[in-house]
Amino acid sequence: MTVRGCHGAGLGLRTPHLRDVIRDQPDVPWFEVHICNYLGGGLSHALFEQIQERYPLSFHGVNLNLAGVEPFDPDYLKRLKQRVDRYNPVMVSEHACFTSHQGHLFHDLLPVPFTEAAVLHLAARIRQVQDLLGRQIMIENLSRYFVYEESELTEGQFMAAVCSEADCGLLLDLNNAYVNQRNLGESVEDLLKELPLDRVGEIHLAGFAEQDGVLIDTHGSAICNEVWDIFEQFVQLRPNIPTLIERDNNLPDFSSLELERSKAQQILDQASQDQRAVL
Amino acid sequence: MKQTSYIKSLNQFAERVLIGDPCVAPYTNNYIGVHAAALENTFLMVKALLDEPVFAALTRVYAQHYPASLWDLNRFGERFSEFLRAQAQGPRGDQVQWRWVASIADLEYAIALQYYADLDLQAGGDVINVAVCDPEEMTEERLLYLNQLHPYLSVSVECVHAQQLAVWRQGLQVILGALDRGEI
Numbered sequence: 001m002t003v004r005g006c007h008g009a010g011l012g013l014r015t016p017h018l019r020d021v022i023r024d025q026p027d028v029p030w031f032e033v034h035i036c037n038y039l040g041g042g043l044s045h046a047l048f049e050q051i052q053e054r055y056p057l058s059f060h061g062v063n064l065n066l067a068g069v070e071p072f073d074p075d076y077l078k079r080l081k082q083r084v085d086r087y088n089p090v091m092v093s094e095h096a097c098f099t100s101h102q103g104h105l106f107h108d109l110l111p112v113p114f115t116e117a118a119v120l121h122l123a124a125r126i127r128q129v130q131d132l133l134g135r136q137i138m139i140e141n142l143s144r145y146f147v148y149e150e151s152e153l154t155e156g157q158f159m160a161a162v163c164s165e166a167d168c169g170l171l172l173d174l175n176n177a178y179v180n181q182r183n184l185g186e187s188v189e190d191l192l193k194e195l196p197l198d199r200v201g202e203i204h205l206a207g208f209a210e211q212d213g214v215l216i217d218t219h220g221s222a223i224c225n226e227v228w229d230i231f232e233q234f235v236q237l238r239p240n241i242p243t244l245i246e247r248d249n250n251l252p253d254f255s256s257l258e259l260e261r262s263k264a265q266q267i268l269d270q271a272s273q274d275q276r277a278v279l
Numbered sequence: 280m281k282q283t284s285y286i287k288s289l290n291q292f293a294e295r296v297l298i299g300d301p302c303v304a305p306y307t308n309n310y311i312g313v314h315a316a317a318l319e320n321t322f323l324m325v326k327a328l329l330d331e332p333v334f335a336a337l338t339r340v341y342a343q344h345y346p347a348s349l350w351d352l353n354r355f356g357e358r359f360s361e362f363l364r365a366q367a368q369g370p371r372g373d374q375v376q377w378r379w380v381a382s383i384a385d386l387e388y389a390i391a392l393q394y395y396a397d398l399d400l401q402a403g404g405d406v407i408n409v410a411v412c413d414p415e416e417m418t419e420e421r422l423l424y425l426n427q428l429h430p431y432l433s434v435s436v437e438c439v440h441a442q443q444l445a446v447w448r449q450g451l452q453v454i455l456g457a458l459d460r461g462e463i
């Protein structure tokens with residue numbers, strides 16, 4: 001029996017690349033998919049079936065509305081559970097955010113105040129999902145463009161408390177951390193000191209755009225040097241964490257993404273070598 | 280009490296996004312932008328038929344006035360063809376063949392539905408019928424272009440100048456055929 005895992009640097013797999021990947025079967029150790037695109041039964045699902053036969057997958061979601069105050073969408077949750085049960089992905093992740101409110105579907109990752117009430121609320125909802133899926137999930141830190149006056153905690157303290165309370169994993173998006181540092185003055189170094197690094201099960205690397213002096217987490221450009229630097233420093237603390245190149249917009253050809261993935265892999269390999277040398 | 284306060288915080292934030300409060304401008308922009316981008320992904324030929332600024336303006340107006348009703352963003356735009364048809368009554372009513380463009384929107388939405396169909400794969404999916412306004416505009420050249428824009432689409436030559444088209448799924452392809460020429 002082959003044990004499938006997500007090791008090293010993987011790629012976010014997007015619809016325009018599906019055919020190429022099925023045809024060429026590139027040497028990528030794992031892919032992450034936006035699972036919301038594969039919860040139906042159409043052609044999209046047929047292509048997904050072919051991908052999952054060949055590659056270990058991570059399921060990444062954007063529609064659970066984990067921090068929302070309305071009941072979970074039973075249709076979405078049912079489909080997600082069906083896919084998780086059927087395909088047994090290596091990892092399942094979502095975001096520490098709300099995405100719908102009072103009937104409005106924002107299709108965006110909206111932030112919550114960092115309060116004790118929010119910790120308890122979000123953690124309870126994560127536990128509910130974990131109980132339903134019968135497995136641990138990871139939650140991802142957000143890029144944010146707003147600070148709630150009522151926040152009592154830093155983002156690091158908030159995420160640490162949620163992870164502890166829900167006993168869930170952490171998906172650490174280093175680009176989001178950098179964007180928040182630039183936009184909100186929240187130090188990446190402080191964030192990393194406060195986060196429970198032993199719970200980090202995956203890293204995201206991505207690019208941003210600058211609009212009116214604000215960095216927007218568009219996933220539409222190459223990863224910037226500063227984020228690569230942060231990644232290099234982080235892997236000295238925690239090597240061997242599966243790392244994803246996440247690109248959604250201005251999608252380049254597959255070979256360009258592969259170049260960024262190779263760079264991430266080299267950094268991971270170097271960190272592993274350094275660690276072995278110390279031991 | 281704390282939970283009430285949490286709900287209040289979310290109420291205020293969501294309201295700010297929807298009314299366009301400048302303090303949450305990136306979120307308001309994204310709310311419009313993400314839905315406009317979803318339309319751009321689905322209605323590729325409609326975008327090509329209209330001038331780029333016209334299409335961009337229409338998608339933003341639609342995104343503002345037709346809120347999403349489904350969590351699946353791939354299915355956003357179910358009333359976009361109706362919205363386009365209504366432009367015939369607007370200030371640019373005589374500058375564009377809106378009814379024809381709306382027919383293409385119907386076709387492209389049907390293609391998207393078959394791609395993301397909420398049906399069992401083995402069942403093949405229900406056939407979606409699309410009536411074409413101004414079928415003389417449905418030239419071979421345009422059909423080829425439609426096929427080029429939608430790589431999973433297979434277009435029958437019988438569709439040229441056809442009035443009744445049908446979109447269905449077959450294996451790993453979405454098929455566009457002519458209903459009024461006995462293809463189904």
